[in-house]
Amino acid sequence: MKIFNLFPLTVMKDKIIVEDKERNLLVSEIFKMKEQKYKNENSNFAWTGDTNGYEFLFSNNLFKNLSNKISNVIINYLKTLEINTDSLDIYYQRSWATFTESEQSINFHTHSQSNISFAYYLLKPPGSGGIIFKSNELQNEIAKNIFTTSKIEKSLINKANAYNSDKSMFDLEQDSIIIFPSKTPHATAPNKSGKTRISISGDITIMLKNSNGFEHLMPNFKSWTKF
Numbered sequence: 001m002k003i004f005n006l007f008p009l010t011v012m013k014d015k016i017i018v019e020d021k022e023r024n025l026l027v028s029e030i031f032k033m034k035e036q037k038y039k040n041e042n043s044n045f046a047w048t049g050d051t052n053g054y055e056f057l058f059s060n061n062l063f064k065n066l067s068n069k070i071s072n073v074i075i076n077y078l079k080t081l082e083i084n085t086d087s088l089d090i091y092y093q094r095s096w097a098t099f100t101e102s103e104q105s106i107n108f109h110t111h112s113q114s115n116i117s118f119a120y121y122l123l124k125p126p127g128s129g130g131i132i133f134k135s136n137e138l139q140n141e142i143a144k145n146i147f148t149t150s151k152i153e154k155s156l157i158n159k160a161n162a163y164n165s166d167k168s169m170f171d172l173e174q175d176s177i178i179i180f181p182s183k184t185p186h187a188t189a190p191n192k193s194g195k196t197r198i199s200i201s202g203d204i205t206i207m208l209k210n211s212n213g214f215e216h217l218m219p220n221f222k223s224w225t226k227f
């Protein structure tokens with residue numbers, strides 16, 4: 001007997017080592033941003049730079065070295081999907097920091113305006129909250145909602161595994177980066193460490209260098225007409 005798992009969701013994990021000196025510099029820069037624009041004091045939800053006026057982090061030169069390293073990982077992700085990166089122009093469309101204090105988390109959401117998204121863990125104490133991915137279209141869902149948590153509680157499902165789960169959590173260590181399709185719903189688990197967790201997130205847009213003969217992929221914006 002052999003099991004074939006078809007049509008996967010590909011999530012890539014890699015490691016980017018940042019020297020302590022650089023890490024301290026970036027962390028203090030993010031602290032400054034958060035202090036200047038913190039609308040949600042005592043909120044259950046993490047502070048995210050994208051909705052607080054800091055959605056172009058990589059245009060700040062301090063983040064240049066890190067963004068260059070992240071670019072290499074993104075290229076590897078595209079190559080894993082056998083996408084010919086020579087045919088593409090690839091852009092960081094947005095990039096921002098997330099700042100999560102004790103018990104805070106981020107609800108499920110997607111980044112539907114982009115193609116690929118990532119999270120890099122600049123400051124990630126143990127227990128400060130993993131990233132949870134969710135599927136809205138389970139390939140194996142042979143009956144509607146048969147794999148929900150309550151079906152495990154009622155012993156209809158013996159145990160959750162990769163074949164029957166609609167959620168999967170990665171609780172990665174500091175300096176890890178995780179890459180995934182932007183359309184994938186994701187959330188973060190509450191920070192139970194009592195310490196601050198800081199991640200750098202970003203959205204990537206890909207477009208054809210030359211759209212001649214292509215119907216559906218994004219043509220290069222340099223050929224668009226503004227009105």
Ligand SMILES: [Fe+2]
Nearest residue numbers: 109111186201
């Ligand atoms: Fe996100």
